[in-house]
Amino acid sequence: xxxxxxxxxxxxxxxxxxxxxxxxxxxxxxxxxxxxxxxxxxxxxxxxxxxxxxxxxxxxxxxxxxxxxxxxxxxxxxxxxxxxxxxxxxxxxxxxxxxxxxxxxxxxxxxxxxxxxxxxxxxxxxxxxxxxxxxxxxxxxxxxxxxxxxxxxxxxxxxxxxxxxxxxxxxxxxxxxxxxxxxxxxxxxxxxxxxxxxxxxxxxxxxxxxxxxxxxxxxxxxxxxxxxxxxxxxxxxxxxxxxxxxxxxxxxxxxxxxxxxxxxxxxxxxxxxxxxxxxxxxxxxxxxxxxxxxxxxxxxxxxxxxxxxxxxxxxxxxxxxxxxxxxxxxxxxxxxxxxxxxxxxxxxxxxxxxxxxxxxxxxxxxxxxxxxxxxxxxxxxxxxxxxxxxxxxxxxxxxxxxxxxxxxxxxxxxxxxxxxxxxxxxxxxxxxxxxxxxxxxxxxxxxxxxxxxxxxxxxxxxxxxxxxxxxxxxxxxxxxxxxxxxxxxxxxxxxxxxxxxxxxxxxxxxxxxxxxxxx
Amino acid sequence: xxxxxxxxxxxxxxxxxxxxxxxxxxxxxxxxxxxxxxxxxxxxxxxxxxxxxxxxxxxxxxxxxxxxxxxxxxxxxxxxxxxxxxxxxxxxxxxxxxxxxxxxxxxxxxxxxxxxxxxxxxxxxxxxxxxxxxxxxxxxxxxxxxxxxxxxxxxxxxxxxxxxxxxxxxxxxxxxxxxxxxxxxxxxxxxxxxxxxxxxxxxxxxxxxxxxxxxxxxxxxxxxxxxxxxxxxxxxxxxxxxxxxxxxxxxxxxxxxxxxxxxxxxxxxxxxxxxxxxxxxxxxxxxxxxxxxxxxxxxxxxxxxxxxxxxxxxxxxxxxxxxxxxxxxxxxxxxxxxxxxxxxxxxxxxxxxxxxxxxxxxxxxxxxxxxxxxxxxxxxxxxxxxxxxxxxxxxxxxxxxxxxxxxxxxxxxxxxxxxxxxxxxxxxxxxxxxxxxxxxxxxxxxxxxxxxxxxxxxxxxxxxxxxxxxxxxxxxxxx
Numbered sequence: 001x002x003x004x005x006x007x008x009x010x011x012x013x014x015x016x017x018x019x020x021x022x023x024x025x026x027x028x029x030x031x032x033x034x035x036x037x038x039x040x041x042x043x044x045x046x047x048x049x050x051x052x053x054x055x056x057x058x059x060x061x062x063x064x065x066x067x068x069x070x071x072x073x074x075x076x077x078x079x080x081x082x083x084x085x086x087x088x089x090x091x092x093x094x095x096x097x098x099x100x101x102x103x104x105x106x107x108x109x110x111x112x113x114x115x116x117x118x119x120x121x122x123x124x125x126x127x128x129x130x131x132x133x134x135x136x137x138x139x140x141x142x143x144x145x146x147x148x149x150x151x152x153x154x155x156x157x158x159x160x161x162x163x164x165x166x167x168x169x170x171x172x173x174x175x176x177x178x179x180x181x182x183x184x185x186x187x188x189x190x191x192x193x194x195x196x197x198x199x200x201x202x203x204x205x206x207x208x209x210x211x212x213x214x215x216x217x218x219x220x221x222x223x224x225x226x227x228x229x230x231x232x233x234x235x236x237x238x239x240x241x242x243x244x245x246x247x248x249x250x251x252x253x254x255x256x257x258x259x260x261x262x263x264x265x266x267x268x269x270x271x272x273x274x275x276x277x278x279x280x281x282x283x284x285x286x287x288x289x290x291x292x293x294x295x296x297x298x299x300x301x302x303x304x305x306x307x308x309x310x311x312x313x314x315x316x317x318x319x320x321x322x323x324x325x326x327x328x329x330x331x332x333x334x335x336x337x338x339x340x341x342x343x344x345x346x347x348x349x350x351x352x353x354x355x356x357x358x359x360x361x362x363x364x365x366x367x368x369x370x371x372x373x374x375x376x377x378x379x380x381x382x383x384x385x386x387x388x389x390x391x392x393x394x395x396x397x398x399x400x401x402x403x404x405x406x407x408x409x410x411x412x413x414x415x416x417x418x419x420x421x422x423x424x425x426x427x428x429x430x431x432x433x434x435x436x437x438x439x440x441x442x443x444x445x446x447x448x449x450x451x452x453x454x455x456x457x458x459x460x461x462x463x464x465x466x467x468x469x470x471x472x473x474x475x476x477x478x479x480x481x482x483x484x485x486x487x488x489x490x491x492x493x494x495x496x497x498x499x500x501x502x503x504x505x506x507x508x509x510x511x512x513x514x515x516x517x518x519x
Numbered sequence: 520x521x522x523x524x525x526x527x528x529x530x531x532x533x534x535x536x537x538x539x540x541x542x543x544x545x546x547x548x549x550x551x552x553x554x555x556x557x558x559x560x561x562x563x564x565x566x567x568x569x570x571x572x573x574x575x576x577x578x579x580x581x582x583x584x585x586x587x588x589x590x591x592x593x594x595x596x597x598x599x600x601x602x603x604x605x606x607x608x609x610x611x612x613x614x615x616x617x618x619x620x621x622x623x624x625x626x627x628x629x630x631x632x633x634x635x636x637x638x639x640x641x642x643x644x645x646x647x648x649x650x651x652x653x654x655x656x657x658x659x660x661x662x663x664x665x666x667x668x669x670x671x672x673x674x675x676x677x678x679x680x681x682x683x684x685x686x687x688x689x690x691x692x693x694x695x696x697x698x699x700x701x702x703x704x705x706x707x708x709x710x711x712x713x714x715x716x717x718x719x720x721x722x723x724x725x726x727x728x729x730x731x732x733x734x735x736x737x738x739x740x741x742x743x744x745x746x747x748x749x750x751x752x753x754x755x756x757x758x759x760x761x762x763x764x765x766x767x768x769x770x771x772x773x774x775x776x777x778x779x780x781x782x783x784x785x786x787x788x789x790x791x792x793x794x795x796x797x798x799x800x801x802x803x804x805x806x807x808x809x810x811x812x813x814x815x816x817x818x819x820x821x822x823x824x825x826x827x828x829x830x831x832x833x834x835x836x837x838x839x840x841x842x843x844x845x846x847x848x849x850x851x852x853x854x855x856x857x858x859x860x861x862x863x864x865x866x867x868x869x870x871x872x873x874x875x876x877x878x879x880x881x882x883x884x885x886x887x888x889x890x891x892x893x894x895x896x897x898x899x900x901x902x903x904x905x906x907x908x909x910x911x912x913x914x915x916x917x918x919x920x921x922x923x924x925x926x927x928x929x930x931x932x933x934x935x936x937x938x939x940x941x942x943x944x945x946x947x948x949x950x951x952x953x954x955x956x957x958x959x960x961x962x963x964x965x966x967x968x969x970x971x972x973x974x975x976x977x978x979x980x981x982x983x984x985x986x987x988x989x990x991x992x993x994x995x996x997x998x
Contacts, residue, residue, distance in 0.1 A: 106623065106958070109630065113585065151578060158581065158630020161959050162976060175937060455993050458647060462995040479578075480633055497634070514934050517942040 035068040036359035040128035044226035045076040047083055047246060050090035051239025053230075057082035062246075064222055067135035067367040068357060076222045079247035081255035084214065087243035088261050091185040091212040094240030101182050101210040105161035112157035112208060114235035116150045122231060123147070126224060128359075130196050133221045135366040136321055137358045141196075148477070149200045149228075155479035156204035159500060163209065173513045180504040182210035184263030187256040187287075189249075189277070190225075191269045192218035192369050193324040193419075198268055199225045201494050203232075203242060206266075209503040214243045214262070216253050218269075220369050222246035249273060258284040266502060268292040268326070270417075271443075271488050278491075290492035290502045292326065292484055294417040295445030297466065298438035299329030299474065302431075302451035303337040310338075310450045311345040315423070317448055317474040319353060322365050323421035324373075326489075327446035329474055331414060332425045333434050339427045343392065346425060350393045353421075368420060377420030384413040389424070409437060417443070431456060435463045444486025448474045467493070529554040534720075536694055539607035539840040540829050540875040548694045551717035556686065556727035559715035563657040563684040564733055566712030573654045573682035577633035584629035584679055587707035591622040591672075591700070598699060602668050605693045607794065607840040607876070609830035613668075620956075621672035621700075624974065627958035628676035635681065635979060645992045652983040654682030656735035659728035659759075661721070661749070662697070663741045664690035664842050665796040671697050673973045674738055675704075675714060681982035686715045686734070688725050690741075692843050694718035721745060730756040738981055740764040740798070742896075743922075743967050762971025762981050764798065764963055766896040767924030770917035771801035771953070772939060774910075774930035775809035781951075782806075782929045783817045786902065789927060789953040791825070791880050794838050795900035796846070798968075799925030801953060802897060804904050805913050811906045815865065818882060818904070822866040825880050840876040841899060847876035850899030857883050857892040857901075865904065888916060896922070910935060914942045923965035927953045946972075 045061075046053040056077040063072035079087075094100055100108070119126065126149075127142035136145075165178035186206045190198040195218065206213050217225045229244045245252050257265060257280035264287055267277050271293040281289045299317050301310045317329030334342045358366030368374045381395045389411060409415075413424055428434040438447060447466040451457055461469045467484045470476060477483070477495075484493035492502060513519075528549040535544045551559075566572055572580070591598065599614035608617070637650040658678045662670040667689060678685050689697035701716045717724050725745075729737055729752035736759050739749050746763040753761045771789050773782045789801035806814045830839040841847045847870070854868055867879035880900040886893050893903050907913045917926060926945035930936055940948050946964040949955060956962060961975035972978055 106627075109626070113626075154581070154585075154630075155578070155633060158632075158634065160630075161627060162631065162634070164976075175941075454990070458990060458992055459994050462647075462992065462997065497636075511933065511937060513937050513941060515938055515942075517938075 035066070036357050038128045038132045038359060040125050040132065042074045042129070042223060044230055045074050045223075046226075047077045047079050047087070048226060048229050048242070048244040049083070049087045050094075050243065051233060053226075056080065057086070062219065062248075064133060064220065065370060066132060067369050070371060073132060074223065076226075076246045079216070079245035079252045081251065083245055083247070084216075084252055084255040084259065087214040087245055088185060088187075088256075088259050090240035090243055091214050092261055094238060095182070095184055095212040098212075098240060099238050100212060100241045105163065105210070108208065108210060109157045109160040111236045112153055112160065112204070115232050115237070116153040116157065118231040118235055119146065119150045119153065119228065123150075126196065126228060129227055130224045131358050131366075133223045134192060134195055135358055135369060137363050137366055139361065139363075140321070145194065145197055148479075149196050152197075152200040152479045153204045156208040156499070159205070159497070160208040160210075163500060163504065165506070169519070170510070173516050173519065175511045175513050177509050179507045179509060181507055183503050183505045184211060185261060186211050186213045186264045186266065186503060187259065187262040188213060188215045188265075189253050189256065189267045189269065190215065190217055192220035193321060193326070195221040196224045196228060199228060201268075201499070202266055205494075205499040206503045207237070207241065209500060211264075211503050212241045214245065214256060216245045216247060216256055219246070219248050253277075254280060257281055260285045262287055263505075264288055264503065266290040270294050274490065290484075290494070291490040292492075292494060293445075293488065293490045294419075294443060295326050295328070295485065295489050296331055296415065296417055296441050296443045297327050297329050297446040297448070298331045298333055298441075298464070299448040300434055300438060300450065300460065301332070301334045301338065301342060302449070302453065302456060303335035304452045305335075305338065305450040307338050307341050307345065311342060311349055313448070313450065313472075313474050315346060315349045315353075318423045319350075319365065319421050320475055322368055323377075324369065324419055325475070327468065327475070328419075329446070329448050330418060330422070330424065331438070332423060333428050333438060334425055336427050336429055339425075343425055346423065347392045350423065365421060373419065377418055377422065380413055380416070380418045380420070381422060384411060384422075384424075387411045387413075389413060395422075409440065415441070431459070435460065439463075439465045442488040445484075445489035446470065528552065529558070534691060534718075536605055536692065537843060538604055539842055540831075542844065542875060545604060546695065548698075548718045551688070551719035551724045553723060553727040555717050555719070556688075556724055556731065559686040559717050560657060560728075560731055560733050562712040562715050563686055566710060567654070567656055567684040570684070570710055570712060572684060572710055572713045577635060577680070577682070580680060580682065581629040581632035583708045584625055584632060584676065587704055587709065588622045588625035588629060590703045590707050591618060591625060594699075594703065595619075595622075598668060598696060601699060602693075602696045603830065603839075605695045606664060606667060607830075607842050609836065609839055617666055617668045620958075621668045624669070624672040624676045624958050628680040628979075631677070631976060631979065632680035635983065637985075640987075641998075642989070645995070645998075646989050647992045647995075648987060648989045651986045651988060653986055655982050655984050656683060657733060658683050658685040658982060659731065659734040659737040660685060660687045661725045661728060661737065661739045661741065662687065662689055664692035665793060665798070667693040668696045668700065670740055671700050673978070674740075677978040678982045679709070679713070681979055683735075683982045684713045686717060686728055688717050688719060688728055691718070691720050725749075726752060729753060732757045734759055736760045736762075736981060738762040738764075738971065738973075740973075742766055743969075746969060760981070762963075763969035764971065764973060765922075765924075765967065765969040766898075767798050767800070767922045767964060767968050768803060768894065768896055768920050769799050769801050769922070769925035769927070769945065770803045770805060770920075770943070771927040772907075772913045772917060772929065773804065773806045773810070773814065774928075774932070774935060775807040776931045777810070777929040778931075779810060779813060779817060783814060783821055785927070785929060785953050786818065787821060787825070790902040791838060791900050792954060794841055795850075796842060796898055797954075799947065799954070800898075801925070801927050802901065802903060803893060803917075804902055805907045805916065806904065807913075808906050808908055815884065815904065819865055822880060822882065827871050827877050827879060838880060838900060841878060842876070844876060846898065847878065850878055850897055850901065853892055853895070853897045853899070854878075854881055854901060857886075857890065860890045860892070862886045862890060862892060862903075867900070888919065894920070910938065914939060918942075918944050921967040924968035925949070925964075
């Protein structure tokens, strides 16, 4: 029996439906008595500064927990302001004096390619570590995420020697060239929902551009970054180029954001924390900040949609990764004509979702990351119920029964990011109406549109105020496709060529031309 | 051996490739003809229209290209030896430069394969538009004998990255490395039919490629006269876009404020690298009168220690044999011409030894601009040294040529450098260096040195078709 935080996918309904039969009994995989013991050794638990694994200056450590049980997997060094200072000093030295920015971009590319090769040759180990620390299904970590990490590193390795500035025509006899230089020391703070993927999204472009990095991992998931960083050093990255600090936001995180010698900051996490980070950057040295924050992304199902496909896609859009996705399709808008069928099928699908030990084959959903998240999610479900939505499936700890609630647009469950396996299904009549409602949110990270109509797809794609619009698909990520938010979902874009801009400084160099043969 | 999904030539004929150190035969190679080109094009067409190569993602193509690069590096010694034997090159230099650059190019374009972008566009009216850059189809390559391995790589790499298939005709003087590389390509995972190699001669196999109705583009590196024929063949057949990287008579302009020793070294390597068999060889060296006498003296002195010989057996050797008898005779005949027209031989001027195709490094002085040796590409170890007064004069004389491939400027003055850089009509201009190239640096000429670029992201343009796609928009909140 899971002691902690496995949650059955909860599906909340809008409207006046009454179910005459008793609430659905929760099925799904029967939880095992003992969690499967992962066969991976935890090799690195200290801080990584200047190419060496070291204890925290204070000597303090903290536990990282197994989300299946709430028990400690390992104790890791707890970095604080002093460790951040040391890490930034190492990164500064590596940038100002070390070989990394001075070697040719082609050589940087080769180090990164070697890194990708090492990730692949240690894929099993890495995936097991990731699953253990984060609770995500091993099949997901091993089958999708670790290969994506390698792909991502290779993608940016290939950009290293292709970073171009413009030579621009001045209105007069001047030669003007624009150099795109590495920005310097980049501070990066990453979340716990996709620890390694987030590591790659941040570190790969920063390094490809010739920068040095101080990375603070999430306190919930410090392990995989430390391991992978050791592989990067094996691949030949010079000391001080990548420094990894495990620790907490208010201490290590804040120190990094406020540091006067950090040239750039990149953060992925909640909108609330994002605001603090922007403030700290402003109060210190005005370091440019990229923020990738929360979302309440709409998934719109039109009346011409293939309902079976839409149900399946909508299901994954919200429940993927235990619902712990910044871009989760957490407001499912369904056209009234197909609403009832959609709800019935979604309910069945939710009830069929296999929840269990993420190390077990066939499991679709593991535990939530920790007790705090777990409680928050249950509070949202309760709020949904309290404000009148109908809960048609799940909504409780695995093993208990569900009850019913009705959602509307104004309810907390339809406005605020839950970050858990809770689907909210809302009804709409027309395209204009759903566009308006979909956009009626302070967020703007992603959106999904399910339709066969070319015109509807084109119009909605342009009308939705979101950084990514998925049409007849969802969660399609690739290294080449830019990602980021509108409005309070963030500032800036990661991935693709756009990801490079975050880590480059632009310099115009101007010289007079005498007796120009042409202008 | 031929490599059209592996086979021997239709005619059964073979030809010989020789070792320029001795004139001895190295190997007999299958001689491809029109029929073989037909088969090759058909294989390439099938691989493009129905095969997986254009249908897998750029990222996957990139992975295979990276493996190809890795294999080239792993076999560097063997490849360098083969190449040096076939072309009269220096094995250590071939390994470091030719093979190194080939692997570098493959890796560069491996990284480019998933970075071929179209654009979303601005339209007038309620439409949305975007461009797709699609693989063009079947490419034909006719490559020269001076840097066979590098040429193979810089043509093939971007074409592969773009998703095209190809037929390669290596030069008849140096067919071996292309066949070796095609084999490595297969080992790397490039599917059959994607790269086809047809060794053979220009007038037969080369012409067949240039005139083929089912080849979508041809890229050629070689002489201006053959470039012309290829362009004509394209016009007469299916108007296939052509890119030509042709000859040159590149000027090296050395100003009075130059570091004299550096300038002398540069003039030597710019002329004699690869025994002068380089399209960008700085075969016209202009030295400003203030330092001319010292320059001439230092050059003559320096040439005394220049060693010509068998690059395999003597570590001191700077220069090996010319590639074959035809080139050897040509270069010697230009040298004779120079003497007859009244230029002065400062050093060299004679063949070396009884066996093979060795020629002394030759410097002519008292050269007039209208002499044959000053106007025509010699493609051997022959330098024309001339004097100039002013920067205006240097620019004018530098540009007074039908060619426009490379150029060099040696000066410490920022303004002079900038001025000459912008004034000289060449595709590549080197300031205080020469031959510095890279995978990210577009390379190609103007005027009768040709058009189209190899290397750099622009090299991909040869293998991509731009398609504009337009659809109506209804009720978009922004335009």
